[in-house]
Amino acid sequence: MSETELRNADIDAALAEAKEAYVKRNPKSLARFVEATAVMPGGNTRTVLHYAPFPLGIARGEGCRLWDLDGAEYIDFLGEYTAGIYGHSHPVIRAAVDRALDAGVNFGGTNLIEARFARAVCDRFGLERVRFTNSGTEANLLAISVGRIFTGRSKVMVFNGGYHGAVFGFAGGGSPINAPFEYVLAAYNDIAATRALIEQHASDLALVILEPMMGGGGCIAAAPEFLTMLREQTTKVGALLILDEVMTSRLAPGGLQQVRGVKPDLTTFGKYIGGGMSFGAFGGRADIMDLFDPRRPDALPHAGTFNNNVLTMSAGLAGLTEIYTPDAARALNARGDALRERLNALCRAQNAPMQFTGIGSMLAVHFTRHPVRSPADAAKGDQKLKELFFFDMLAQGIWLARRGMFTLCLPIGDAECDRLASAVEEFLASRRSLLNGG
Numbered sequence: 001m002s003e004t005e006l007r008n009a010d011i012d013a014a015l016a017e018a019k020e021a022y023v024k025r026n027p028k029s030l031a032r033f034v035e036a037t038a039v040m041p042g043g044n045t046r047t048v049l050h051y052a053p054f055p056l057g058i059a060r061g062e063g064c065r066l067w068d069l070d071g072a073e074y075i076d077f078l079g080e081y082t083a084g085i086y087g088h089s090h091p092v093i094r095a096a097v098d099r100a101l102d103a104g105v106n107f108g109g110t111n112l113i114e115a116r117f118a119r120a121v122c123d124r125f126g127l128e129r130v131r132f133t134n135s136g137t138e139a140n141l142l143a144i145s146v147g148r149i150f151t152g153r154s155k156v157m158v159f160n161g162g163y164h165g166a167v168f169g170f171a172g173g174g175s176p177i178n179a180p181f182e183y184v185l186a187a188y189n190d191i192a193a194t195r196a197l198i199e200q201h202a203s204d205l206a207l208v209i210l211e212p213m214m215g216g217g218g219c220i221a222a223a224p225e226f227l228t229m230l231r232e233q234t235t236k237v238g239a240l241l242i243l244d245e246v247m248t249s250r251l252a253p254g255g256l257q258q259v260r261g262v263k264p265d266l267t268t269f270g271k272y273i274g275g276g277m278s279f280g281a282f283g284g285r286a287d288i289m290d291l292f293d294p295r296r297p298d299a300l301p302h303a304g305t306f307n308n309n310v311l312t313m314s315a316g317l318a319g320l321t322e323i324y325t326p327d328a329a330r331a332l333n334a335r336g337d338a339l340r341e342r343l344n345a346l347c348r349a350q351n352a353p354m355q356f357t358g359i360g361s362m363l364a365v366h367f368t369r370h371p372v373r374s375p376a377d378a379a380k381g382d383q384k385l386k387e388l389f390f391f392d393m394l395a396q397g398i399w400l401a402r403r404g405m406f407t408l409c410l411p412i413g414d415a416e417c418d419r420l421a422s423a424v425e426e427f428l429a430s431r432r433s434l435l436n437g438g
């Protein structure tokens with residue numbers, strides 16, 4: 001066997017051992033999973049939550065802590081993939097939801113909160129108009145659809161490795177279940193090739209959509225020059241620029257676009273802005289959004305029974321105006337920057353092929369020494385070490401995404417960051433021989 005083969009066999013053995021211990025620790029989660037498979041395909045209704053041998057069943061949460069069915073406690077460093085910024089059962093959110101329930105839900109009419117919430121979202125993110133949906137997927141579906149109608153063009157530029165929702169997955173180029181638009185697939189952060197592609201499709205290109213930092217794709221930031229080029233080129237060819245800030249809007253008071261100084265034509269939102277309830281929104285230029293104005297004879301319809309549901313409107317308004325204020329956003333992201341730098345210093349001190357990418361309160365681990373500037377770079381990282389890291393973190397009471405993503409929620413403080421740093425240090429020490437072969 002070559003040195004690489006030997007090392008891979010050692011990683012496989014460590015992984016098998018870690019999974020065996022996981023199975024032993026979690027009999028109730030296994031039983032729940034087996035039961036669920038009888039009525040849900042693979043026991044699952046949300047693909048990202050599945051991992052082998054079976055996912056943990058989470059029984060409850062409080063603040064930044066979670067407990068699984070078998071009673072183990074975790075620090076919640078996943079924060080519901082950015083949607084859980086307020087932690088579990090924040091008293092202000094809870095009071096807002098209670099107030100809404102006291103006044104009745106599902107009126108089949110406009111309520112008194114939706115326009116106040118819309119005002120808060122528009123002011124915060126510099127939008128002229130906004131409309132609400134039930135998910136980020138729906139927000140992107142509507143933003144793309146209106147973008148095609150507004151421009152009278154058909155093609156939609158997306159980026160390999162990008163993700164914009166259940167029917168907009170572009171890892172590995174695309175997915176059979178994607179919404180059937182005419183896509184032009186470009187390479188994230190490749191300025192010259194993307195510019196050429198925009199020029200090539202200039203007259204048919206309706207829009208370019210991207211995250212200013214790929215979140216689910218591995219917390220890979222778009223280079224500022226890349227975003228600037230996209231803004232200039234889309235303007236030049238008459239296409240729209242849509243920034244998907246479903247995740248990244250949390251990274252600064254006005255979203256990542258504010259930091260980068262790039263003004264898109266439309267922005268899409270989701271996750272935490274609904275205060276932990278189902279949420280999505282899209283908005284931006286009035287001349288585009290006003291195509292939905294129902295007072296117009298040619299108005300585009302935009303339906304959705306729960307678009308203005310009072311639980312989301314109330315929780316969202318309270319969250320954005322009373323809890324995640326601009327100061328709170330700056331503080332949380334400063335905490336995240338410090339944590340990422342601290343974890344990277346630990347990796348460097350051990351000369352490990354391991355790094356944490358990201359901005360502010362969103363970070364992701366990659367098992368490579370090379371810079372990670374694109375999904376292709378991320379794919380070159382060692383995926384087995386990442387899986388081992390996941391199981392080792394769970395064993396140490398750290399809850400994270402199976403793909404290696406962490407996000408900070410507001411209740412996370414110094415003590416929790418210390419716990420994560422110690423867990424990573426322990427991983428670096430106990431897995432030194434596996435890491436150092438890389």
Ligand SMILES: Cc1ncc(COP(=O)(O)O)c(C=O)c1O
Pocket residue numbers: 081134135136137138140163164165166211215216244245246247270271279280
């Ligand atoms: C960047 C991005 N856009 C859109 C979505 C879809 O949002 P939802 O899951 O609410 O449909 C997600 C969800 O993870 C996302 O990360």
